[in-house]
Amino acid sequence: MSFFTSTSSGDEVSLPAIDVVEEWDTKALIDFLHKQNKKLQLKDNYFTILCTQEVAGSDFLLLNRDKLLSYPYNFPDGPATRIVELAKKIKGNEEELRKKRNAEEELVITKSKKRRWEVNGAIQPNIVHAVYFVDPTEESRPLLEKIQEGQFVALHGARASGKSTRVHQIQKQLNDEGYVCIYVSLEQINIKSVDNFWHTFGSHLYLDVPKYIRPDSINSSNDFDLMFQKSKWENRVVIFIDEFDMLYHATEDVRSSCLNTLRGIKGTKENYAIWSVVAIGPFSILYLNSNNFTTSPFNVNEPFKNPNFTSEQVQFLYKEFADEYKLTIDQEIIEDIYMQTNGHAGLVCLCGRAIYRKLFSELEMEMRLNYDIWQRFTAFSLGNEILEYPTFIRMKDVLLKDDIDTRHAVNLIRSDFLVNNDSIQIAENKKDLALFLTAEGVLVPEEVAGTFKISSPLVHWLLLQRIIPHVFPTSPQTDVPYHSSPRTLDVFKVLKQTVLVFDKEIIKSLRSYKIAHVLVNNAKNERVPRESVYDAELYRIISNWLGGFTITGQWHLKYRANGHINNKYVDIVISRPDHPTIVLELLATATNKELKEHYERALLYDKKLPADETWVIHFTCEENAISEPCWPIKCQLQRGLRAVYLWHDLDFTKIRITACWWDVDNNKNHVADVEEFMVS
Template sequence: MSDIYDIIIDLSLEKKEKSILHTHFYKNPQEINKVMCVLEKCPSPEEKIEFLRMSFLTSDDGSKHQETRNRKPNEKISAVPKRKKFSINSTIMSWDRENVYYVNPLKQSGELIDLICKGDYVLLHGARASGKSTRTMQVMDDLEEKGYICIYVAFCDLTVDDVDRFWENVAINIKMNLDSKYAEKRKLGKIKQHEPFEIPTMRTLEDIMEIFALTAKIWNYFYEEPGKKVVLFFDEFDTLLSPNNVQVCNSFLTNMSVIKTSPYYAIKSVVGIGTFSILNLNTTYRSVSPFNVSDAFQNPNFTEDEVRSIFKEFMNDYSKEIDDQVIKDIHIQTNGHAGLINLCGRLIESVPNKLDYASWKHYEHEKLGVWISNYRTFKRMIDSLKMKDAISAVNLLRTRFLGNSSDVKIMDNKELELAKFLVSEGVLIHIDANTYKMYSSLLDSLIRRYVISDLFPLAPKIHVPKQNDKLKTLEVLKEAVRFFDREIISRAFHYSFKTAHVYVDECLNKLVPRESVYDIELNRILTNWLGREIGALVTGQWHLIYKEGSKPVHNYSDLVIKVKHEENVQMIILKIMATVTIPLANQHFARALTYGKELSADEIWVVHFTCEDHFDTQPHFPTEKQLKEGLRVIIFWHNSDFTEIRMCASWWENGVKKEIIDERIHLSY
């Protein structure tokens, strides 16, 4: 294992920067372990350099720090910048909290701290980049103020398939922690013995058990009376569950159980930190695991008030004005996920000083999806879903979850395993027992754009229909429907359904596919076709806010297409309905027009997929007034096995009402 000094030497820092960093860590060894934990999570040398420069080599004016004055013994090199930043790269450490926009997680950590103080062995789980490690650091600070010694070990680079090598890595890391703790307490005059003490070399499991024995000499230097006052935090705990680490995991859990049940060790509590998959410990390793799943602590997401507090501080710092609807939209689309909120904040840092809702949606469509897909946490998620062995999980997403904001019950055992995998990847949220839902609208859109379209590339091969360099939307939709996946549509009658309150096969209340089924298929085909041939951006689930009376209402515009031309951008909104009644269709017509006003769209289409009997004899279209205002409607009828498709349409063109009634659509296969 490299130490901090080796890492600094190997990085492409200036000679003076290396000297300043070496001096700082020599004088402040208590910071080394926490910094190492951050550096281990930075995948590239460039990110390591950025972290070190921002945290330790930057002055108030943003210039390089000049080591020209005498600092107080415990003073940090890092300085508070004039304006805070949104942190998107790593754990927020104690010395950086005043430099970034930050919600103090202690407010929602009381239950976790109580469990630790009771001596429980706790699993802290949450999605990646949701703030678990940041919460851990804050909890450690709080516990150390209470007199505990907290030791933090990240498993990300320590787990190997050899048990002895694993314990050697852990032992070295623990010794590094203890060296820092001892040096810090000695420097602050808190060591109980006057003669110097050197922590012995640690290389084995036996060394670890020996150092944590209540009778070990080290505790005489920390406490007047020995006691169970050590808390171990193991981050990236889910890496233990790799199929290659079965023996390592078994050894780790067995020895933690020995410590938990013995009165002879100084360890009060052990906390395992990771994704939802760590809860499987009690299934796979029930006989040896010291952790109780019923005591697991789920890392909470930000509340709307917390998101508003962050952006209020940001607006004051940057003299910006942000529409309150934008902040609500960010919270709802991200579901309070810390990493996603910070990515939204980083985007807003670069926009004009006054940001209204419509402008925010344009920025989001142009940039946010790309930013999220390039962020390493979500890139890892995308890459994982695109692997061959994840195809069954993606099919479950495609048929049950994408485009669906509701809870979904899973009863099939195989599908339950797939759902658990998707939770561990941060795609789904586990609600209870057999109930799951999509984590957030932003991730829904991300998966459609970067996973579904790549794994299922079928699309039209003809040139995209245009007239005067503008999309001929009606022709585009007619061609796209020909390439729908027939199996997906037919299975939706049984797996992704809603109840039809119109006659289908001469019966009321029959089950038919819900909107999300058509939404996902249309999104997939348009992304593959329009995106690749003409560079169009196709975005699903744009969260929109409109008002009915004075009450704000949240809804989704299912698809938005943006096509760049030489002088402008063509924007088309597609609002999707699925086998609706006339009153509900009328509501959709009115809302679709509101969508257009919100986003200043060039074309507004309601796309109605239906299984209703006799749809062609009296197709329900918008009023003439609505058609004149720019609303256009296309209705696709199909049978239950999606072997027959017919179409009706209505729109206003050049002062004349246009209609198509009962046109046959031929499938591409």
């Protein structure tokens, strides 16, 4: 199974939606056209003209050929036609997508009335019966107790992880106990000035509980205080404030006024009907304060972390789904969904909806969804479903912003997290970046203070496919090498060109390392890069270079060996409908024993892949690796296994490379001459 699929930036698959283009200013449009320029072939002066005329995204969509041929553009026919065709493709893709969605929705409507997968927005108590739902009551008990004790609580969790659903269920319980619950989201509040803040905050309090609050009765912090005087209320009031992290974007005056007012009420609660306030948002709300004071009104030492689904809860949801449709789902699929989503509620439900919408038509009469069907779907189709998910759209758009702080955050992802599955301790001077990434759902905090990790394999997929190649668009400045006959990729030459443009600072920084059990610099137990370091760099560069190919990483396979079911992640798969499929398997400074085991294993799971070429690439810092290589044995080479040794020094300034494969024409193994390269 694969979650890391990348298509070259010139493919129309990667074209943006109309609503995205319409939001672009001139700079964003020019940046997009530059990325498409391999096909557009626009000269610099054409970009200058578009800038001078201040053409924004909405203008671009309205351009036609006659307009571009005339004053003030005066474009030649070729560039004018190519630009207009690109605009048409964007609009055409949108129309096709609309028709496709309508057809899917029509199919859904015609089916018998059954529950649905809810992936966008909170699940209100009145629709619980209509959706696949995990009752959060038991897990919410500690939060409910904090509220009943009168605490000012911070409820934090990733976006779309079920925070609001949990709140709605708690509100129902509290209402039944006689509390007055008020819900407001700061996303709807004007945070540009103190006056605007309190006026709009008061208006939304009124909209939620018009029975208790008059319109236009709250226009200041003082009005808010007076409104909730204890003498005016018969019942205790609990206020839930969602999207509390919006205060990070507010002015200092607004932030200070809001936090100071809540802090004052907390300190003199005996005068107010407000019994508890619950701030809801990502992990970063625990660090929210103002310049006027540093003590939060909320109990940040004992916050409530919104939990992801457990494995048992995911099993429960999919059993409900399978039973309702008289469907059999292989247990391995459910386990895989839990592993890839890390139990994130929105993503778990997104996978369920994808099965319902996309895979029902592939099932036979016995209605069994087997793991092979799931593998193919996740390899080639699930990515598109994920990229239409609002949470991921937001994450992608935020991380691709061209500002200094965002670039620093993406650099942190690349240097520390992309190559590590472990928890990472973040330095104090990078804490704000980690909090920003946590707020956007990229990272999750771990139990040890100051440690974080990527939130799920699906998020890792998004970063590897859609973020890193765009932000770091390195590729060799040469034509892609092909064999003359048949015209297929010359993989060995591709590798040689690719490693020469590796970012050597990333390689030698050893942010992700292992201890070598072979001699490196005449010593044992030296620190050397992990496989993940090479994997991320190789993926990034060939994604940018091999236009028209689909590059897939982390393809999850299950294979049987020695009587056991084993999991294996194939590092990179290169495919195109009219081209043989190529598999690249990576090792890092391995022992001969590890190499021999890997060669044999590669042939075992090679049968599970639709692969025409399998390459084992050994990146190594071992002293004598090139002069004394451990190649596959004859029968392995004859079965199509190819191997590459790529040695480099620890500073990644010197590279030596050689390879071995079976020469079919001469019926013998072929070992390529050792080549040495210097990296500047």
